Amino acid sequence: DTEVTQTPKHLVMGMTNKKSLKCEQHMGHRAMYWYKQKAKKPPELMFVYSYEKLSINESVPSRFSPECPNSSLLNLHLHALQPEDSALYLCAGGRGGSERAFFGQGTRLTVV
Amino acid sequence: QKEVEQDPGPLSVPEGAIVSLNCTYSNSAFQYFMWYRQYSRKGPELLMYTYSSGNKEDGRFTAQVDKSSKYISLFIRDSQPSDSATYLCAIQTSGSRLTFGEGTQLTVNP
Numbered sequence: 001d002t003e004v005t006q007t008p009k010h011l012v013m014g015m016t017n018k019k020s021l022k023c024e025q026h027m028g029h030r031a032m033y034w035y036k037q038k039a040k041k042p043p044e045l046m047f048v049y050s051y052e053k054l055s056i057n058e059s060v061p062s063r064f065s066p067e068c069p070n071s072s073l074l075n076l077h078l079h080a081l082q083p084e085d086s087a088l089y090l091c092a093g094g095r096g097g098s099e100r101a102f103f104g105q106g107t108r109l110t111v112v
Numbered sequence: 113q114k115e116v117e118q119d120p121g122p123l124s125v126p127e128g129a130i131v132s133l134n135c136t137y138s139n140s141a142f143q144y145f146m147w148y149r150q151y152s153r154k155g156p157e158l159l160m161y162t163y164s165s166g167n168k169e170d171g172r173f174t175a176q177v178d179k180s181s182k183y184i185s186l187f188i189r190d191s192q193p194s195d196s197a198t199y200l201c202a203i204q205t206s207g208s209r210l211t212f213g214e215g216t217q218l219t220v221n222p
Contacts (some may be wrong), residue, residue, distance in 0.1 A: 004155075006155075025189070030210045033208075033210075040216070040217075041215075042200055042214055042215050043156065043200075043212055043215060045209060045210070045211075048208045050204075050208055055207070055208060055219070056208065056209065063122055088153075088154050088155075089157070092207060100144065100146055100158060100161050100164075100204075101146075101158070101202075101210055103155035103156045103157070103158075104155050105154055105155045106154070106155045108151035108153070
């Protein structure tokens with residue numbers, strides 16, 4: 001069982017679509033993360049929320065828009081994506097001063 | 113120089129072998145070190161977490177940190193086919209930022 005739940009597991013969207021990825025955790029993580037992972041590559045950090053405030057934005061294009069409605073939820077809004085944005089999008093929660101991260105199973109996104 | 117370096121392999125071993133996976137890092141100020149296991153098409157799973165030099169053991173897994181050499185290792189004893197996965201080292205490099213190595217793809221052959 002994972003402490004972090006992501007929906008949907010799979011998503012196919014056209015370049016003109018708007019969609020959202022959702023992430024939920026109930027373990028009291030104070031930090032939540034979005035990572036992007038391409039095939040055979042390590043996860044790349046996109047955004048970090050700390051206490052529901054955006055603390056790190058890794059110069060991600062504006063077609064990706066994060067949102068943290070409360071301490072349990074994290075969304076990633078997608079608009080006008082490109083085929084090269086196809087990847088596994090991972091949400092993670094962190095707890096403790098060390099911020100070790102616990103990952104969800106990811107959303108596999110395909111942009112057509 | 114990359115902050116975290118890991119040999120991507122691939123690494124193939126027979127069942128029962130001892131596996132050694134390694135990463136080096138650039139900044140002696142880094143304190144928190146993690147190993148993740150990732151099966152194909154799944155999210156990374158936290159295996160081991162250490163914050164000091166020395167060894168930490170959990171079942172068949174041992175994590176080792178050598179801060180003087182800026183070198184971390186993961187050893188898997190009595191490797192099983194179910195251990196076949198990609199192993200990623202990760203280091204907290206600043207604030208809430210985790211930086212990953214490239215990952216080593218491991219295959220354990222029956």
